[in-house]
Amino acid sequence: MITDNLILINGCTYTAVKKAVMEYLERYFEYEQNIGVTFELYKIKQEEHAIICKKLTSRLFFHLVSHLNNTSHINISKTTITGYTTGDENNILKNKTMLVFVSPDDFEYSVSVVTNNNAQYRVELDGKIVKVENKKDYVYPTGLNLQKSEIIKVSDIFHKKEDISNIKAIKRFTIGVGIIVIVALALLALLHPTLSYMKESLIEPIAWTGYLLGLWLALDYKILRINLLYSLSLLISVGYLMIGFCLDSSNEFKSLHFLFFYPLLMLLLQFPLRKIYLKIYKREPTTEHDGPIADRIYGGIIMVIPIPLSFGVEELIKLL
Secondary structure (H helix, E strand, C coil), X not given: CCCCEEEEEECCCHHHHHHHHHHHHHHHCCCHHHCCCEEEEEEEECCEEXXXXXXXXXXXXXXXXXXXXXXXXXXXXXXXEEEEEECCCCCCCCCCEEEEECCCCCCCCEEEEEECXXXXXXXXXXXXXXXXXXXXXXCCCCCCCCEEEEEEEHHHHHHHHHHHHHHHHHHHHHHHHHHHHHHHHHHHHHCCHHHHHHHHHHHHHHHHHHHHHHHHHHHCXXXXXXXXXXXXXXXXXXXHHHHHHHHCCCCCCCCCCHHHHHHHHHHHHHHHXXXXXXXXXXXXXXXXXXXXXXXXXXXXXHHHCHHHHHHHHHHHHHHC
C-alpha cells in the first residue's frame, strides 16, 4: 500500500518543477483545511525529479497531476509525468492503489487512472469517474535514489498568500465603494427638488448601476470571502434597495425596478452556496471563466439566478 502520494517527472529542470508546484498552490490552496499538506521535492538525476505530497487528498492529487501536464512551466512534449496514490474518497476508487497520468485523449480537466489490478478509468476533476480502456499496466517504481532538495509547507504559502490577497481585496473594495458613494452623491444632487422632473428618467440607469454592483461583487469573489467585506456589501445592497423604494413613483412599491433587488439576492444566494461548495470540494470556489466545471457552474448560479429571482420578487410585490 502506498503511504504517500508520489509523482515522478522526467524531462524538465528542477526550477520548472518548483515553479509548477508553486503555481498549483496559488491556484488550489486557499482553504485552511489543507494547511497541513506538505510537498517534498527530490532530485533523482539531472532532469528527473520526484514530488512526495503528504496529507494530500486523492482529489487534489488528481488536480496536481493535471496541472503539471497543463502548466506553461513544463514542456509536456518533452516530459513524462506519472503519479501514484491511493483513493481516499467514498467511490469506486476507495482504498485502490492507482497509477495516475494524463493521456492524449483526456479532457482538459480529467486524468487517466490505472488501479493495481489494471482496471482503467478516466476521472474528471469535478468527481465523475468513467471506466475506459487505456491498455496501460500498473507498475510501481522501485529502487528510487531520492535526494531531498526542498520541503514546501502549504501553511507557509497559505498564510502569506492570504494576507496579500486580503489586503488587495480590501483595497479593491474601498475603491469600488468610493466610486459608488461618488455616483450616489451625484445622483442625489440631480434629484434635488428643483430637478424632480428628472426622477423618472433616472430610475432605469440607477437600477442598472445596482446590477453592475452585484455583478462586480460576484466576479471579484475574493472580496466576499472576507467576513467584514461581505457584511459591508450586504449593508450596501440593502441601502441600495432602500434608494429604489425612495425612487418608487407610486409610493406603493408597485413600479420598483426589479434590478434593485439583484445585489441583495446575489449575496443571499452566494453565502450558503459557497459554504456548500467548501464542504463538497474542500476548497474555495472561483468565478473564473477558465476554471473547473464546478466553479463555472457556481459562478453561473450566483450571477444568473438572481436575475429571475429579482423579477419574481418585483412581480410578487405588484400582487400585494
